[in-house]
Amino acid sequence: MERDYCTMDDFELGGKTILLRAEFNSPIGPDGRILDDKRIRESAPTLKELEDSKVVILAHQSRPGKKDFTTMEEHARLLQRYIKQSVRYVDDIFGSHARTAIMEAESGEVVMLENVRFYSEEVLELGPEAASKAIMVKKLAPFAQVFLNDAFGASHRSQCSLVGFTQVLPSGAGRLMQKEIDSLTEALKGGGEVVYVLGGAKVDDSISVIRNVLEKKIATRVLVTGVVASVFLVASGLDIGKPNMGFLDKSGLSGEIPRAKELLRQFGEMIAMPCDVAVNKDGKRAEVNVRQLPTDYMISDIGHETIASFSDIIRHADKVILNGPAGIFENPEFATGTRDILMAATKARFSVVGGGHSAAAVEEMGIGDKITHLSTGGGAAIDFLGGKPMPAIEALKAAKKRMMGPVGVI
Numbered sequence: 313m314e315r316d317y318c319t320m321d322d323f324e325l326g327g328k329t330i331l332l333r334a335e336f337n338s339p340i341g342p343d344g345r346i347l348d349d350k351r352i353r354e355s356a357p358t359l360k361e362l363e364d365s366k367v368v369i370l371a372h373q374s375r376p377g378k379k380d381f382t383t384m385e386e387h388a389r390l391l392q393r394y395i396k397q398s399v400r401y402v403d404d405i406f407g408s409h410a411r412t413a414i415m416e417a418e419s420g421e422v423v424m425l426e427n428v429r430f431y432s433e434e435v436l437e438l439g440p441e442a443a444s445k446a447i448m449v450k451k452l453a454p455f456a457q458v459f460l461n462d463a464f465g466a467s468h469r470s471q472c473s474l475v476g477f478t479q480v481l482p483s484g485a486g487r488l489m490q491k492e493i494d495s496l497t498e499a500l501k502g503g504g505e506v507v508y509v510l511g512g513a514k515v516d517d518s519i520s521v522i523r524n525v526l527e528k529k530i531a532t533r534v535l536v537t538g539v540v541a542s543v544f545l546v547a548s549g550l551d552i553g554k555p556n557m558g559f560l561d562k563s564g565l566s567g568e569i570p571r572a573k574e575l576l577r578q579f580g581e582m583i584a585m586p587c588d589v590a591v592n593k594d595g596k597r598a599e600v601n602v603r604q605l606p607t608d609y610m611i612s613d614i615g616h617e618t619i620a621s622f623s624d625i626i627r628h629a630d631k632v633i634l635n636g637p638a639g640i641f642e643n644p645e646f647a648t649g650t651r652d653i654l655m656a657a658t659k660a661r662f663s664v665v666g667g668g669h670s671a672a673a674v675e676e677m678g679i680g681d682k683i684t685h686l687s688t689g690g691g692a693a694i695d696f697l698g699g700k701p702m703p704a705i706e707a708l709k710a711a712k713k714r715m716m717g718p719v720g721v722i
Contacts (some may be wrong), residue, residue, distance in 0.1 A: 317368035317493075318484030318715065323458050326364040327419055332486060333473050335360075335463035335688065336371040336387045340380040346683025349390050350675065351465065352686050356394045357488035358462050359422065363397060367422045368407075368414055368456065368475045370554040372429040372466070381429070388424040399424055406451035414455045428473045436471065436494070440707050443476030453480045461704055462486025462495070465689035468696075470703035483711035487508050488688065493705065495685035496696045499577075499664045504630030506531050508662075509622070509653060511538030512610035512669060515568045517691075519543075519575065520698035526579045533629075535584045535622050537614050537638035537649060539565065544585050545602060553606035584622070588615025589645060590639065597645045613639025613646040623656035632657050635666030635694055641673055651677060658682035668694040683708075 334355050339347040346352075349460055359367065371390075374381040388401035391630040399422045404410035410425055417423050428434045432456050433446045443449065449472055453459075459477040461467075462485070466474055477483060485493065508531045510518040518540045536544050544559065545552055547569050558567040576583060586602045590608035599615045600607055614622070619638075626632050634657055638649030655664045663683050668690030680686050687693040696702055 313494075315490075315493075316704065316712065316715065318482075318712045319490050319495045320358070320361060320460065320484060320487065322480065322484055324433050325362060325458060328457040329366040329368065329414070329455055330357070330362055331452060331459045331477060332362070332367055332369050332370045333461045333463045333477070334369050335385065335465035335488075336391075337373055337465065337486070340373070340382065340386075342508050344386065346386055346390060346669070346674065347459065348675070350543070350671070352387060352390050353394055353489050355391070355462055355486070358393075358460070358488055359395045361487065363420055366414075366419050368415050368417075368452070369422065369424045370452075372434070372473075373427050375429055375435060379436045382427070384424055384693070386429050389405050391424065394433060395422070398420055402426065402560055406448050411451065411527060411611070424550070430492075434471050434473055438470060438472055438475070438701075440470075440475040440479050440710065441473075442480035443472035444552070446472035447475050449476040449480065450474055452561070453477060456481060459483040459535075460486045462488045462686075463655060463698050463704065464489045464600045465692050467689065467702050467704035468692045468700065474704040475707040476708040478711040479558070482715060483708055486526070489705075490662075491685070491692075494688060495664055496687070496693060498662065499631065499633045499697065500525070500530055501529075502530050504661075505533070505628065506631045507533045507535065507626055507629040508541050509626065509632065509634040509649065509657075510636055511536065511650075513539040513563065513565075514694060515540050515565045517694045517698060518636065519568055519571050520700065521694060522575055522579075524697065524699040526575070526582060532583070533582055533584060533625060537586065537622070537653070538636050539563075540636065541586050541589075541614065542578065542611055543568050544583065545605075547576055547612070548585065550602060551606040552611065553608055554662050555608065584625070586614045586618040587621065588617045588645065589613070590649070591614050592605075592646070612643070614649040616648075619652050623652050626653060626656040628657040629660045631664075632660040633664045633666075633697065634670055635668075635697070637669045637673060639648070641647065654679065661683045666690060666697075
């Protein structure tokens with residue numbers, strides 16, 4: 313398969329020092345423990361292939377001002393467990409302590425540098441040229457022969473650890489990045505019954521995805537659930553009730569109603585909305601047909617008729633792409649829609665589930681092996697599907713062009 317970026321197959325990596333940008337950003341509990349280490353686990357195949365190299369890892373955890381903005385020490389400990397190799401955590405990014413640790417390491421060893429967002433320039437959005445002049449890049453690049461980006465979950469960012477090294481080192485995608493790009497690119501190809509299921513509360517992003525896949529004739533059908541469905545129900549002229557409209561107003565989502573209305577005007581027959589919903593009536597599930605709206609209770613899931621109808625469409629799809637839960641799945645009373653739709657997706661020929669809450673539900677249900685691709689990138693996956701620029705991926709493509717010789721070979 314010809315790709316417009318380099319992969320690990322394009323380099324001789326044995327015995328070399330590899331600078332690896334990984335995506336280890338994870339949910340962390342009050343005790344400092346990582347609650348879900350999926351992203352760390354998913355990086356293991358890349359590192360296994362680099363066991364004959366010296367690997368220096370750059371990664372981040374959260375961002376300044378957040379409670380979970382912390383060091384990479386716990387991440388290093390978990391990574392060591394998964395790759396069964398020594399991982400040395402260094403509480404420095406590019407200072408003399410970090411550079412000495414890199415020089416002292418041998419092939420087969422892994423050095424985990426400190427949270428790159430402890431460095432102020434990293435939180436700036438910089439173009440590749442400007443990023444290549446950042447102190448981090450200038451200090452670390454001389455110690456490596458190849459830069460690999462495996463941080464798909466951050467690929468919608470343009471920060472120096474993601475785009476700067478591609479200007480100054482031979483650069484390619486790690487195995488996780490390659491898998492994400494290949495799977496999501498396949499999701500954006502037409503052919504057969506292609507169904508997109510968009511839910512959750514990221515309404516603006518979901519509307520961008522809907523517009524992208526319908527305008528480009530990628531999707532044959534779009535199913536809306538969760539808060540996305542509430543916005544579309546209002547856009548179709550329904551009154552969903554004061555509590556639900558109040559939530560949209562408070563969350564700043566009522567501004568998306570005109571965009572949803574325009575999509576219904578253009579593509580109404582291709583967008584399926586719920587015919588019934590489940591509301592939270594004093595902590596219990598109660599089903600309401602949309603013709604019976606408005607309701608005085610919070611809409612918390614799609615109803616059983618919708619679940620049956622949507623599940624049938626998904627089950628018979630050639631491709632199904634899901635992002636965002638159908639309801640408040642953390643509450644067992646309102647998990648039915650999310651769980652049944654995900655189970656239906658396991659029957660489709662090709663299935664992609666976006667990161668975030670949807671991925672968490674798949675993991676909780678133990679059906680990850682029945683989904684073709686479970687993305688590690690929540691925001692990155694939805695930006696990719698929405699056709700938005702992906703700066704870190706574009707930087708890898710530009711790096712390949714620079715590496716191509718006059719006869720088109722590396």
